[in-house]
Amino acid sequence: MAQAETTTSEGKYYVPHASPWPIFGSVSLFVLMAGAALTLEDSGAGPSLLTLGLVLVFALFFGWFRTVINESEAGAYNLNVDRSFRMGMSWFIFSEVMFFAAFFGSLFYARQLALPWLSGAGSKHLTSELLWNHFEAHWPSNGPGLLGPRADGSFKTIPAMGVPALNTLLLLSSGVTVTIAHHALRANNRRVLKVFLALTFLLGFLFVFLQAREYHEAYTELGLQLGTGIYGSTFFLLTGFHGLHVTIGAIMLLVIWLRVMKGHFTPDRHFAFEGVAWYWHFVDVVWLGLYIFVYWL
Amino acid sequence: MFYRKVATVLAGLAAATPALAYESTYNLPVGATDISARVFSLHMMMFWVCVAIAAVVFGVIIYSLWKFRKSTGAVADQTLTHSTNVEVIWTVIPVIILVATAIPAARTLIAMEDTRNSELTVKVVGYQWKWKYEYQGKGVSFFSTLAAESNYARQLGSGVDPTTVKDYLLDVDHPLVVPVDTKVRLLLTGNDVIHSWWVPDFAVKKDAIPGYINEAWFKANRTGRFTGQCAELCGRDHGFMPIVVNVVSKADFATWLDAQVAASKAGASAADPSAPAATAAAPTASL
Amino acid sequence: MAHADSLAHDDHHDHKPHGIGRWLFATNHKDIGTMYLVFALAMFLLGGFMAMLIRLELFKPGLQFFDPGFYNSLVTSHALVMIFGGVMPAFVGLANWMVPLQIGAPDMALPRMNNYSFWILPFAFTLLLSSFFTAGGGPAGGWTLYPPLSLQAGTSFPLTIFAIHLMGASSIMGAINVIVTILNMRAPGMTLLRLPLFCWTWLITAYLLIAVMPVLAGAVTMLLTDHYFGTSFFNPAGGGDPVMFQHIFWFFGHPEVYILILPAFGIVSEIIPTFSRKPLFGYDAMVYATASIAFLSFIVWAHHMFTVGMPLAGQMFFMMSTMLIAVPTGVKVFNWTTTMWRGSLSFEPPMLFALAFLFLFSIGGFSGLMLAIAPADYQYQDTYFVVAHFHYVLVPGAVFAIMAGVYYWLPKWTGRMYSMALAKWHFWLSTISVNVLFFPQHFLGLAGMPRRIPDYSVQFTDWNMVSSIGGFAFGVSQLLFVAAIIHGVWYGKPATAKVWDAGVHGLEWTLPSPAPYHSFEEAPEIH
Ligand code: HEA
Ligand code: HEA
Numbered sequence A: 001m002a003q004a005e006t007t008t009s010e011g012k013y014y015v016p017h018a019s020p021w022p023i024f025g026s027v028s029l030f031v032l033m034a035g036a037a038l039t040l041e042d043s044g045a046g047p048s049l050l051t052l053g054l055v056l057v058f059a060l061f062f063g064w065f066r067t068v069i070n071e072s073e074a075g076a077y078n079l080n081v082d083r084s085f086r087m088g089m090s091w092f093i094f095s096e097v098m099f100f101a102a103f104f105g106s107l108f109y110a111r112q113l114a115l116p117w118l119s120g121a122g123s124k125h126l127t128s129e130l131l132w133n134h135f136e137a138h139w140p141s142n143g144p145g146l147l148g149p150r151a152d153g154s155f156k157t158i159p160a161m162g163v164p165a166l167n168t169l170l171l172l173s174s175g176v177t178v179t180i181a182h183h184a185l186r187a188n189n190r191r192v193l194k195v196f197l198a199l200t201f202l203l204g205f206l207f208v209f210l211q212a213r214e215y216h217e218a219y220t221e222l223g224l225q226l227g228t229g230i231y232g233s234t235f236f237l238l239t240g241f242h243g244l245h246v247t248i249g250a251i252m253l254l255v256i257w258l259r260v261m262k263g264h265f266t267p268d269r270h271f272a273f274e275g276v277a278w279y280w281h282f283v284d285v286v287w288l289g290l291y292i293f294v295y296w297l
Numbered sequence B: 001m002f003y004r005k006v007a008t009v010l011a012g013l014a015a016a017t018p019a020l021a022y023e024s025t026y027n028l029p030v031g032a033t034d035i036s037a038r039v040f041s042l043h044m045m046m047f048w049v050c051v052a053i054a055a056v057v058f059g060v061i062i063y064s065l066w067k068f069r070k071s072t073g074a075v076a077d078q079t080l081t082h083s084t085n086v087e088v089i090w091t092v093i094p095v096i097i098l099v100a101t102a103i104p105a106a107r108t109l110i111a112m113e114d115t116r117n118s119e120l121t122v123k124v125v126g127y128q129w130k131w132k133y134e135y136q137g138k139g140v141s142f143f144s145t146l147a148a149e150s151n152y153a154r155q156l157g158s159g160v161d162p163t164t165v166k167d168y169l170l171d172v173d174h175p176l177v178v179p180v181d182t183k184v185r186l187l188l189t190g191n192d193v194i195h196s197w198w199v200p201d202f203a204v205k206k207d208a209i210p211g212y213i214n215e216a217w218f219k220a221n222r223t224g225r226f227t228g229q230c231a232e233l234c235g236r237d238h239g240f241m242p243i244v245v246n247v248v249s250k251a252d253f254a255t256w257l258d259a260q261v262a263a264s265k266a267g268a269s270a271a272d273p274s275a276p277a278a279t280a281a282a283p284t285a286s287l
Numbered sequence C: 001m002a003h004a005d006s007l008a009h010d011d012h013h014d015h016k017p018h019g020i021g022r023w024l025f026a027t028n029h030k031d032i033g034t035m036y037l038v039f040a041l042a043m044f045l046l047g048g049f050m051a052m053l054i055r056l057e058l059f060k061p062g063l064q065f066f067d068p069g070f071y072n073s074l075v076t077s078h079a080l081v082m083i084f085g086g087v088m089p090a091f092v093g094l095a096n097w098m099v100p101l102q103i104g105a106p107d108m109a110l111p112r113m114n115n116y117s118f119w120i121l122p123f124a125f126t127l128l129l130s131s132f133f134t135a136g137g138g139p140a141g142g143w144t145l146y147p148p149l150s151l152q153a154g155t156s157f158p159l160t161i162f163a164i165h166l167m168g169a170s171s172i173m174g175a176i177n178v179i180v181t182i183l184n185m186r187a188p189g190m191t192l193l194r195l196p197l198f199c200w201t202w203l204i205t206a207y208l209l210i211a212v213m214p215v216l217a218g219a220v221t222m223l224l225t226d227h228y229f230g231t232s233f234f235n236p237a238g239g240g241d242p243v244m245f246q247h248i249f250w251f252f253g254h255p256e257v258y259i260l261i262l263p264a265f266g267i268v269s270e271i272i273p274t275f276s277r278k279p280l281f282g283y284d285a286m287v288y289a290t291a292s293i294a295f296l297s298f299i300v301w302a303h304h305m306f307t308v309g310m311p312l313a314g315q316m317f318f319m320m321s322t323m324l325i326a327v328p329t330g331v332k333v334f335n336w337t338t339t340m341w342r343g344s345l346s347f348e349p350p351m352l353f354a355l356a357f358l359f360l361f362s363i364g365g366f367s368g369l370m371l372a373i374a375p376a377d378y379q380y381q382d383t384y385f386v387v388a389h390f391h392y393v394l395v396p397g398a399v400f401a402i403m404a405g406v407y408y409w410l411p412k413w414t415g416r417m418y419s420m421a422l423a424k425w426h427f428w429l430s431t432i433s434v435n436v437l438f439f440p441q442h443f444l445g446l447a448g449m450p451r452r453i454p455d456y457s458v459q460f461t462d463w464n465m466v467s468s469i470g471g472f473a474f475g476v477s478q479l480l481f482v483a484a485i486i487h488g489v490w491y492g493k494p495a496t497a498k499v500w501d502a503g504v505h506g507l508e509w510t511l512p513s514p515a516p517y518h519s520f521e522e523a524p525e526i527h
């Protein structure tokens, strides 16, 4: 790939010339989204398009990141470029925060406004009497229609003190291990780095595994499903998107670990490591919010 | 009240301007309730406030455009780059204007939200694409749909000239009938999607939301036929679910209501209740 | 300065890539900016074409041409195409071209992502518009996508939602790029309070974008799961609330309308000082006003929802906070006015458009202020008064500012001066017809005509006819815009580096016209 280097205050700012990945990525997303839409609409071509889209997106990440890693290892990026990456990553994490904010917002709205109104509180005081047969809400709630898989509309929630508490512990310790790994990297202690980085993503995958088991139990034994009214909706979308982020984060940690094994990163130049670590702390913090507002309160 | 006075004066000014007289095709109606008249004066007050500010600001701009043309040899004054004093002034003055206008607005809003002491309660349910009215505690309820003549004319390629249709798109088979000088409370909800019940002459527009009850009220101060339309996109025929309210004298209302009750007892088909207003045809009353 | 020659063609490191690959694989901010602008123009024409069909159906009462369902699809996609395909990409295109030039940077900070954020867009709109060819037709629930109505759609439903996801991803990437470029790539000495206002407004816009596009993504994701996976976010039987969608949507939607206007403010703040031959009055105040508008935009959203039955306290709060926005916006208007005061004014096409913006945006702002009065909004809400309001701020507001920017910077991009006569014809015809088009809609709304209806009762006929005639005239006038650009790009006379015989200021004018392929190889010195 051709490249041009231009000077700024700190020397050369790397400006890549011509890259196939953006257009490749756009086509992949198009295939993925069209496939998903058709799958949801039960159209024949849907699933195969969706699969193709997934493969393409995977190839995209592989190819694009490989290019970037090679450039990085070849020393193309100066400190200014490095700072651009850092800023970019922080703003990306901010956008993720706002994505979760939408779902937390709906949780608070449902608990603080919608359910009280359905129970006849405040400005909609006839709602409960005229429409919902004198319904009175208690959290957790699946609404006046008692929606859910069971005929009597009952369901159980996952107690905060069980596996979720354990999961909190796992994620918090993974936050510690990644920090230890980071210190080790800065101190150029590669052995400690390797061990603690590996520990971090193992903890992450363990978290995902336990979460999956919880989901299985919720679906099969607790009557808690996506369709279990507003509780099920907020529970599964919040924890589900979080779980997805943990999975992605853990995969990123794994990739970073593989790069460490290949000898990448120096004590003072390791943006990729830090970016992933920030991301990991972000999923950590989201989990704390989840633990408090979804499981606990 | 000072603010109310300002509002009234401004509204009076507006009414005095022939071009902006009410019942026009280009302004809000003063309407048939006290609230709608207050809303009208609020509207005119805000309008004149905006006109006044616009006159000043646009005046200055147009003056500069004329006075400081380069073609007439104007030379730019490079030193005029900021002045804390004027900046404070033109921040504070708008704040004062806004506070002054917010006060009457807040008063009207509080009055509009006060649904206490109503004398008649009607539950209004929005359907795709018609309204259902249920007189609470009276055992009377009926659907109100676009009048047949309009409905025929509005079909794509019907060939009917809408100007020949009586009250094109603003006519229904069974209007809502209410007594004059009576505080009527509406309980609104939607059956399928969100609709919005709007009659400009009452200054009432409230969404009918599935699963929730919203309240609104009006107290008409004159009899007559008032029309409105659904004001929330509700699908294909959103444009074709008008609202017609006949406000009748209290005596006429009592007669009408009795007829409805009798009809509902006798069964919908047998009855032919005489409607108090010419346009009010026989509702298919049912409980 | 890096380049002194005026016929810059290539930089010495590399050759300008040729053929289709130059565009498909682009990483150059100018090429990507050009693609954004061309795409935006195409979408403006497409969205405008839909608007023409809308005005055609509304020319007189009775249904002449379209099924009501198809009419709703036209309205919905007109709005989505104009907002997400027209105005927003046009702003990103201008940012791509101008931000590196104005801050003295070699390119955008993240060039490959830059290309990615562009190329997602054509695919997103393919997805969106392909729904017109599926069973059930295009999206017809309005651009606001309120459930439960939006859940009733057919195949257009997932297509619209995924298209919005893609547009959001594109916007977020574009915004990250702008922020990082401005914060990290400024030439030495370009302190934040020396940043040109176009960069400042874009910086704040980018922040808004990153804050609210993910919220929109969340909102439509909830629609998706409600439709396909049985969740109850907007279903009261399960404890949800359809109105909750409106809150989440407008938490995005109101900042979004400032996303559509802040860069316009920036453009106007560049142009008015130039043609007044005088520095901008109250630069610092402009920056603070922009920031205040952005801040306030997060706490006013429910003014779109006065009729949903909010508690009284909520209505009061949103009424007052909305009214407050007039204050910082007023500061801007007053600053522009004072910039012209004791200036030396000339009226080239960019200045003409900026002036029309000043008048007509203010008119739209005034009607916005009337809408903010909750009790009065009960009468205006969902009528043509609202349609008139937002077209005034969007068309002679945002769109005119974009046109002003194009007329201002086009010679810098292409090295050629377009035909002044053509541009002035475009200006006068547009400005007259846009008022014929949208001013009568105020009357229609006040007289009681609801929006989003394909047919109306006969007393609304006259003003609708006037509006439609204005609409067709405005549409035809836009052909002059296309003509002026095409003529200018290929046949215009060479432009000088300063382009304007006026008080130009800013780094972009220190480069030759056309600006060299790589803008600032070496960072310029700022004094
Ligand atoms: C570019 C886009 C843009 C901009 C800038 C604005 C600006 C404003 N808007 Fe607008 N608005 C929209 C786009 C925009 N809007 C859209 C698209 C919709 C409809 C969405 C839909 O439903 O589909 C809408 C709808 C909308 C509503 C809801 C209407 C309804 O549905 O019932 C309201 C209500 O408050 C509102 C208010 C305002 C206000 C107060 C401003 C203010 O920011 C205006 C401030 C400016 C001025 C006031 C003028 C200049 C100031 C001075 C000269 C100073 C002195 C002035 C005074 C002190 C009065 N807008
Ligand atoms: C940036 C945003 C933007 C822009 C630029 C426009 C531009 C225009 N809009 Fe748009 N509009 C919206 C945003 C915008 N609109 C939104 C958000 C809605 C609300 C949707 C909803 O309710 O969900 C809306 C709704 C809306 C309605 C209300 C529909 C209804 O409620 O039923 C109408 C009706 O007149 C309308 C008209 C127009 C017209 C005539 C233009 C013109 O300015 C367009 C001019 C441009 C051209 C015409 C293209 C150039 C010319 C050609 C391609 C040549 C061909 C020309 C001819 C055939 C004459 N718009």
Ligand code: CUA
Pocket: B126, B127, B129, B194, B195, B196, B230, B231, B232, B233, B234, B235, B237, B238, B239, B241
């Ligand atoms: Cu019912 Cu619109």
Ligand SMILES: [Cu+2]
Pocket: C253, C254, C257, C300, C301, C303, C304
């Ligand atoms: Cu708004």
